[in-house]
Amino acid sequence: MDLLNTLLEIQDLDLRKSEIDKQSTSIPAQKKDIISSLKKDKQIYEAFNEQQKEAEKACKELTYETDKLRQQKAKIMIQSGDTKDNSTYTKLVKEADSYDSRIDDMESTFLEHLDKVADIKSKKKVIAEQLKTMIGKIEQDIKDLDRRHKNLVESLPDTIAKRKELAQTVDEETLIDYERIFKSKGSFRAVIVPITHDTSCGFCHIKLSKKDTSSAAKGLGKCLECGAFLYK
Numbered sequence: 001m002d003l004l005n006t007l008l009e010i011q012d013l014d015l016r017k018s019e020i021d022k023q024s025t026s027i028p029a030q031k032k033d034i035i036s037s038l039k040k041d042k043q044i045y046e047a048f049n050e051q052q053k054e055a056e057k058a059c060k061e062l063t064y065e066t067d068k069l070r071q072q073k074a075k076i077m078i079q080s081g082d083t084k085d086n087s088t089y090t091k092l093v094k095e096a097d098s099y100d101s102r103i104d105d106m107e108s109t110f111l112e113h114l115d116k117v118a119d120i121k122s123k124k125k126v127i128a129e130q131l132k133t134m135i136g137k138i139e140q141d142i143k144d145l146d147r148r149h150k151n152l153v154e155s156l157p158d159t160i161a162k163r164k165e166l167a168q169t170v171d172e173e174t175l176i177d178y179e180r181i182f183k184s185k186g187s188f189r190a191v192i193v194p195i196t197h198d199t200s201c202g203f204c205h206i207k208l209s210k211k212d213t214s215s216a217a218k219g220l221g222k223c224l225e226c227g228a229f230l231y232k
Protein backbone atom coordinates (compact mmCIF):
# COMPACT_ATOMS: atom_id res chain seq x y z
CA MET A 1 0.00 0.00 0.00
CA ASP A 2 1.36 3.47 -0.82
CA LEU A 3 1.94 6.15 1.79
CA LEU A 4 -1.26 8.07 1.04
CA ASN A 5 -3.54 5.07 1.37
CA THR A 6 -1.77 3.87 4.48
CA LEU A 7 -2.15 7.28 6.08
CA LEU A 8 -5.80 7.45 5.06
CA GLU A 9 -6.40 4.13 6.69
CA ILE A 10 -4.56 5.23 9.84
CA GLN A 11 -6.71 8.35 9.85
CA ASP A 12 -9.87 6.25 9.56
CA LEU A 13 -8.80 4.21 12.56
CA ASP A 14 -7.90 7.35 14.53
CA LEU A 15 -11.29 8.87 13.77
CA ARG A 16 -12.95 5.64 14.84
CA LYS A 17 -10.95 5.60 18.08
CA SER A 18 -11.88 9.23 18.81
CA GLU A 19 -15.54 8.38 18.25
CA ILE A 20 -15.31 5.31 20.51
CA ASP A 21 -13.67 7.38 23.25
CA LYS A 22 -16.23 10.15 22.89
CA GLN A 23 -19.21 7.82 22.99
CA SER A 24 -17.77 5.77 25.85
CA THR A 25 -17.28 8.83 28.02
CA SER A 26 -20.72 10.20 27.21
CA ILE A 27 -22.57 7.02 28.16
CA PRO A 28 -22.61 7.52 31.97
CA ALA A 29 -24.03 11.04 31.47
CA GLN A 30 -26.65 9.69 29.07
CA LYS A 31 -27.67 7.12 31.66
CA LYS A 32 -27.93 9.81 34.31
CA ASP A 33 -30.17 11.91 32.04
CA ILE A 34 -32.44 8.96 31.40
CA ILE A 35 -32.78 8.20 35.09
CA SER A 36 -33.39 11.82 36.10
CA SER A 37 -36.34 11.99 33.70
CA LEU A 38 -38.10 9.66 36.16
CA LYS A 39 -37.50 11.98 39.07
CA LYS A 40 -40.24 14.48 38.15
CA ASP A 41 -43.00 11.87 37.97
CA LYS A 42 -41.78 10.28 41.18
CA GLN A 43 -41.93 13.66 42.91
CA ILE A 44 -45.50 14.22 41.68
CA TYR A 45 -46.45 10.78 42.96
CA GLU A 46 -44.87 11.51 46.35
CA ALA A 47 -46.74 14.82 46.56
CA PHE A 48 -50.04 13.01 45.95
CA ASN A 49 -49.12 10.51 48.65
CA GLU A 50 -48.69 13.36 51.10
CA GLN A 51 -52.02 14.93 50.07
CA GLN A 52 -53.75 11.57 50.45
CA LYS A 53 -52.27 11.09 53.93
CA GLU A 54 -53.51 14.55 54.98
CA ALA A 55 -57.01 13.99 53.58
CA GLU A 56 -57.23 10.58 55.26
CA LYS A 57 -56.08 12.06 58.55
CA ALA A 58 -58.76 14.76 58.24
CA CYS A 59 -61.40 12.06 57.60
CA LYS A 60 -60.31 10.19 60.70
CA GLU A 61 -60.41 13.32 62.85
CA LEU A 62 -63.84 14.29 61.53
CA THR A 63 -65.21 10.83 62.25
CA TYR A 64 -63.90 11.10 65.79
CA GLU A 65 -65.31 14.61 66.27
CA THR A 66 -68.70 13.70 64.79
CA ASP A 67 -68.95 10.66 67.05
CA LYS A 68 -68.13 12.85 70.02
CA LEU A 69 -70.90 15.29 69.09
CA ARG A 70 -73.36 12.42 68.63
CA GLN A 71 -72.48 11.04 72.05
CA GLN A 72 -72.90 14.48 73.62
CA LYS A 73 -76.27 14.85 71.93
CA ALA A 74 -77.35 11.40 73.12
CA LYS A 75 -76.33 12.29 76.65
CA ILE A 76 -78.44 15.45 76.56
CA MET A 77 -81.40 13.49 75.16
CA ILE A 78 -81.11 11.05 78.05
CA GLN A 79 -80.97 13.98 80.47
CA SER A 80 -84.08 15.48 78.87
CA GLY A 81 -85.90 12.16 79.22
CA ASP A 82 -85.02 12.03 82.90
CA THR A 83 -86.10 15.57 83.73
CA LYS A 84 -89.49 16.29 85.24
CA ASP A 85 -89.17 20.01 84.73
CA ASN A 86 -90.82 21.21 81.55
CA SER A 87 -88.66 24.27 80.89
CA THR A 88 -85.48 22.28 81.53
CA TYR A 89 -86.81 19.66 79.13
CA THR A 90 -87.42 22.27 76.38
CA LYS A 91 -84.00 23.79 77.00
CA LEU A 92 -82.29 20.41 76.75
CA VAL A 93 -84.13 19.37 73.58
CA LYS A 94 -83.21 22.70 72.00
CA GLU A 95 -79.61 22.18 73.00
CA ALA A 96 -79.66 18.66 71.59
CA ASP A 97 -81.09 19.95 68.30
CA SER A 98 -78.32 22.51 68.03
CA TYR A 99 -75.92 19.61 67.62
CA ASP A 100 -77.59 18.52 64.40
CA SER A 101 -76.33 21.35 62.19
CA ARG A 102 -72.80 20.93 63.54
CA ILE A 103 -72.97 17.19 62.87
CA ASP A 104 -74.33 17.88 59.36
CA ASP A 105 -71.51 20.31 58.62
CA MET A 106 -68.93 17.82 59.80
CA GLU A 107 -70.46 15.05 57.75
CA SER A 108 -70.43 17.12 54.57
CA THR A 109 -66.80 18.13 55.21
CA PHE A 110 -66.05 14.46 55.79
CA LEU A 111 -67.60 13.61 52.40
CA GLU A 112 -65.57 16.34 50.72
CA HIS A 113 -62.38 14.86 52.11
CA LEU A 114 -63.48 11.40 51.10
CA ASP A 115 -64.01 12.64 47.51
CA LYS A 116 -60.58 14.22 47.64
CA VAL A 117 -59.02 10.91 48.67
CA ALA A 118 -60.78 9.14 45.79
CA ASP A 119 -59.63 11.83 43.37
CA ILE A 120 -56.02 11.60 44.55
CA LYS A 121 -56.12 7.83 44.32
CA SER A 122 -57.24 7.93 40.68
CA LYS A 123 -54.55 10.51 39.82
CA LYS A 124 -51.96 8.33 41.53
CA LYS A 125 -53.11 5.37 39.48
CA VAL A 126 -52.50 7.29 36.24
CA ILE A 127 -49.03 8.37 37.37
CA ALA A 128 -48.20 4.86 38.58
CA GLU A 129 -49.06 3.56 35.10
CA GLN A 130 -46.88 6.24 33.51
CA LEU A 131 -44.03 5.40 35.85
CA LYS A 132 -44.34 1.72 35.06
CA THR A 133 -44.16 2.40 31.32
CA MET A 134 -41.28 4.81 31.78
CA ILE A 135 -39.32 2.42 33.97
CA GLY A 136 -39.76 -0.31 31.36
CA LYS A 137 -38.51 2.01 28.65
CA ILE A 138 -35.64 3.26 30.77
CA GLU A 139 -34.52 -0.27 31.58
CA GLN A 140 -34.48 -0.99 27.86
CA ASP A 141 -32.63 2.24 27.04
CA ILE A 142 -30.00 1.53 29.67
CA LYS A 143 -29.60 -2.01 28.41
CA ASP A 144 -29.11 -0.64 24.88
CA LEU A 145 -26.55 1.87 26.10
CA ASP A 146 -24.65 -0.81 28.00
CA ARG A 147 -24.65 -3.04 24.95
CA ARG A 148 -23.40 -0.19 22.77
CA HIS A 149 -20.73 0.66 25.29
CA LYS A 150 -19.62 -2.98 25.43
CA ASN A 151 -19.42 -3.18 21.62
CA LEU A 152 -17.45 0.03 21.47
CA VAL A 153 -14.99 -1.04 24.13
CA GLU A 154 -14.62 -4.45 22.52
CA SER A 155 -13.81 -2.95 19.14
CA LEU A 156 -11.08 -0.75 20.61
CA PRO A 157 -8.18 -3.25 20.92
CA ASP A 158 -8.68 -4.36 17.32
CA THR A 159 -8.62 -0.74 16.14
CA ILE A 160 -5.47 -0.02 18.14
CA ALA A 161 -3.70 -3.16 16.91
CA LYS A 162 -4.53 -2.45 13.26
CA ARG A 163 -3.37 1.13 13.68
CA LYS A 164 -0.08 0.04 15.24
CA GLU A 165 0.58 -2.38 12.41
CA LEU A 166 -0.03 0.28 9.77
CA ALA A 167 1.97 2.93 11.62
CA GLN A 168 5.06 0.72 11.45
CA THR A 169 5.08 1.05 7.67
CA VAL A 170 5.09 4.87 7.67
CA ASP A 171 8.28 6.92 8.11
CA GLU A 172 8.50 8.46 11.54
CA GLU A 173 8.68 12.08 10.42
CA THR A 174 5.48 11.91 8.36
CA LEU A 175 3.68 9.98 11.07
CA ILE A 176 4.63 12.46 13.81
CA ASP A 177 3.61 15.36 11.57
CA TYR A 178 0.24 13.74 10.80
CA GLU A 179 -0.40 12.91 14.48
CA ARG A 180 0.43 16.46 15.51
CA ILE A 181 -1.93 18.01 12.93
CA PHE A 182 -4.71 15.48 13.69
CA LYS A 183 -4.50 16.26 17.42
CA SER A 184 -4.22 20.02 16.91
CA LYS A 185 -7.48 20.00 14.90
CA GLY A 186 -9.36 18.29 17.70
CA SER A 187 -8.96 14.60 16.73
CA PHE A 188 -12.46 14.44 15.23
CA ARG A 189 -11.82 15.79 11.74
CA ALA A 190 -9.96 14.34 8.79
CA VAL A 191 -6.72 16.24 8.22
CA ILE A 192 -5.71 14.23 5.16
CA VAL A 193 -8.12 15.70 2.66
CA PRO A 194 -8.60 15.88 -1.08
CA ILE A 195 -8.05 19.14 -2.93
CA THR A 196 -11.48 20.52 -3.85
CA HIS A 197 -12.61 20.83 -7.46
CA ASP A 198 -11.79 24.56 -7.38
CA THR A 199 -8.23 23.83 -6.16
CA SER A 200 -8.79 24.84 -2.57
CA CYS A 201 -7.65 23.06 0.59
CA GLY A 202 -10.26 20.47 1.60
CA PHE A 203 -9.74 21.40 5.24
CA CYS A 204 -9.47 25.20 5.48
CA HIS A 205 -10.74 26.00 1.95
CA ILE A 206 -7.96 28.45 1.14
CA LYS A 207 -7.14 28.76 -2.55
CA LEU A 208 -4.00 26.75 -3.27
CA SER A 209 -1.01 27.78 -5.34
CA LYS A 210 0.11 25.80 -8.39
CA LYS A 211 3.11 24.59 -6.39
CA ASP A 212 0.86 23.17 -3.65
CA THR A 213 -1.41 21.43 -6.12
CA SER A 214 1.45 19.94 -8.09
CA SER A 215 3.05 18.43 -4.96
CA ALA A 216 -0.32 16.99 -4.04
CA ALA A 217 -0.69 15.58 -7.51
CA LYS A 218 2.51 13.62 -6.99
CA GLY A 219 1.15 11.97 -3.88
CA LEU A 220 0.94 13.85 -0.65
CA GLY A 221 0.93 17.63 -0.48
CA LYS A 222 0.56 20.04 2.40
CA CYS A 223 -1.58 23.11 2.93
CA LEU A 224 0.75 25.85 4.13
CA GLU A 225 -2.15 27.65 5.74
CA CYS A 226 -3.60 24.95 8.01
CA GLY A 227 -1.12 22.10 7.80
CA ALA A 228 -3.60 19.59 6.36
CA PHE A 229 -2.26 16.82 4.12
CA LEU A 230 -3.57 17.16 0.61
CA TYR A 231 -4.12 14.72 -2.21
CA LYS A 232 -5.72 14.87 -5.58
Ligand SMILES: [Zn+2]
Nearest residue numbers: 201204223226
Ligand atom coordinates in the same frame (compact mmCIF):
# COMPACT_ATOMS: atom_id res chain seq x y z
ZN1 LIG B 1 -5.68 24.24 4.55
